[in-house]
Amino acid sequence: MVAGTSEGDFHAGLNFAAVMEAPVIFFCRNNGWAISTNVSEQFRSDGIVVKGRAYGIRSIRVDRNDALAVYSVVCAAREMAINEQRPILIELDEIVYWKNARNPVNRFRNWVQNYGWWSEQQETQLRNSVRKQLLEAIQVAEKTEKPPLSEMFSDVYDYPPSNLEEQEKHLRETITRHPNDYPSDISV
Amino acid sequence: MALRNIIGKRIGNGIGLVGRRSLSTSTSDVENRNAKSMNLYSAINQALHLALETDPRAFVFGEDVSFGGVFRCTTGLADRFGKARVFNTPLCEQGIVGFGIGLAAMGNRAIAEIQFADYIYPAFDQIVNEAAKFRYRSGNQFNCGGLTIRAPYGAVGHGGHYHSQSPEAFFCHVPGIKVVIPRSPRQAKGLLLSCIRDPNPVVFFEPKWLYRLAVEEVPEHDYMLPLSKAEVIRQGSDITLVGWGAQLSIMEQACIEAEKDGISCELIDLKTLIPWDKETVEASVRKTGRVLISHEAPVTGGFGAEISASIVERCFLRLEAPVARVCGLDTPFPLVFEPFYMPSKNKVLDAIKATVNY
Numbered sequence: 297m298v299a300g301t302s303e304g305d306f307h308a309g310l311n312f313a314a315v316m317e318a319p320v321i322f323f324c325r326n327n328g329w330a331i332s333t334n335v336s337e338q339f340r341s342d343g344i345v346v347k348g349r350a351y352g353i354r355s356i357r358v359d360r361n362d363a364l365a366v367y368s369v370v371c372a373a374r375e376m377a378i379n380e381q382r383p384i385l386i387e388l389d390e391i392v393y394w395k396n397a398r399n400p401v402n403r404f405r406n407w408v409q410n411y412g413w414w415s416e417q418q419e420t421q422l423r424n425s426v427r428k429q430l431l432e433a434i435q436v437a438e439k440t441e442k443p444p445l446s447e448m449f450s451d452v453y454d455y456p457p458s459n460l461e462e463q464e465k466h467l468r469e470t471i472t473r474h475p476n477d478y479p480s481d482i483s484v
Numbered sequence: 485m486a487l488r489n490i491i492g493k494r495i496g497n498g499i500g501l502v503g504r505r506s507l508s509t510s511t512s513d514v515e516n517r518n519a520k521s522m523n524l525y526s527a528i529n530q531a532l533h534l535a536l537e538t539d540p541r542a543f544v545f546g547e548d549v550s551f552g553g554v555f556r557c558t559t560g561l562a563d564r565f566g567k568a569r570v571f572n573t574p575l576c577e578q579g580i581v582g583f584g585i586g587l588a589a590m591g592n593r594a595i596a597e598i599q600f601a602d603y604i605y606p607a608f609d610q611i612v613n614e615a616a617k618f619r620y621r622s623g624n625q626f627n628c629g630g631l632t633i634r635a636p637y638g639a640v641g642h643g644g645h646y647h648s649q650s651p652e653a654f655f656c657h658v659p660g661i662k663v664v665i666p667r668s669p670r671q672a673k674g675l676l677l678s679c680i681r682d683p684n685p686v687v688f689f690e691p692k693w694l695y696r697l698a699v700e701e702v703p704e705h706d707y708m709l710p711l712s713k714a715e716v717i718r719q720g721s722d723i724t725l726v727g728w729g730a731q732l733s734i735m736e737q738a739c740i741e742a743e744k745d746g747i748s749c750e751l752i753d754l755k756t757l758i759p760w761d762k763e764t765v766e767a768s769v770r771k772t773g774r775v776l777i778s779h780e781a782p783v784t785g786g787f788g789a790e791i792s793a794s795i796v797e798r799c800f801l802r803l804e805a806p807v808a809r810v811c812g813l814d815t816p817f818p819l820v821f822e823p824f825y826m827p828s829k830n831k832v833l834d835a836i837k838a839t840v841n842y
Binding site for chain 2: 304305308309311312315316447450451452453454457458459
């Protein structure tokens, strides 16, 4: 999203990708906002494409509400990135503010339906099936146990150093003395 | 035990005198076959050559590394291993480290050079929030253990604010990385190879003052020295001194003078600051009952504070005197005032005597 382009990492990343000739696609979604911050409080450049160009990266702006356009652009970008071994930047811009008529998902669905590749009935079936899967997934997730306490100390390093072993031992002693301080759904 | 003989005088204007005696490595962790006399940057250079030779997926990159580096540590690497493996990066530390993390995450050995430790701070977010947490936050699905960041650190006589810093304490506060500091050429080669091959991201600070000044017999073969193992480089019974890097040679000079006053000093090279070898230091303090820590970095919040707190926790009833710290002052590293700022041999010696006579 567009606000991230103000971060130093963005500039470092673009510059390195350009110098290293890395086959990377920088995909930037611009809806004009970062939480409550409008783009005019974020930057004063003409969007993001000019930033990509400033680093020597071929850049393109596309209407983010047009699924087909985005698809074409990404296909072309991918080919260019791989065949020419270079980074590409794609800015997905809110060319016109989307509300119902410009809703990209609806627009794409209408286009697909007009070709007879999709129907209202299939839509209903898909929505029901996905809803069912989601509800099942939520149930499974809710039943899944949280990781045991030992997982807190593993993977800080490849093997726990002595200071972590000490701290784990000490913590376990504390838990034994004050079990009510700790959530009961984590096994110690 | 002649640490001081391997380096030229650092006090005042002395940048001459290079001793040729072999360095104190009291426990011979390295066999001496085919050893050659060389300085610190040459020893580091050898380690890098070996690292790239033994692992085709090892890379060296950073500002100016291609022509050999501003301190000559990367001499000959680009010629020998090619531009695809040894290359310059843009002047951007957050980029250098971020790029290194990505390279390491794909299973490569990424050896990143930061030109001076003073410039490492733009990379701090990458080191703390990305590198240090990579394995943990992915539940060990991914890691960037192949990353080693090397940076010259420490006073050099004329470095001022931005070419003299010792930032190790900032990194010692970060779970997930290791911090290693060698005291000499022979140590540097073995420790650097261990760091490069360690499956955790490591920050390796090289004492720049010793790049040319420290000369030692360094074995030519591939050898590694263990991380998180401190070394007693001078045996003693009255007081334990703990240090790392270039400061050890100053401390050794103080130990030798203290000996003349009948004070027997035990000197420990910590080598790895995190995770650090508490056992070795504790065992020594149990023997001597006194401890003094010395580092160039400012005293407040320096790593000496961690060592002090841990030793007091473990050895309180054994201690005969408060833990002493002889460190840099709480100022930005000064230019003309450097001689006043530094934890000199006499400051260390005064503290040894005060602690022993407490």
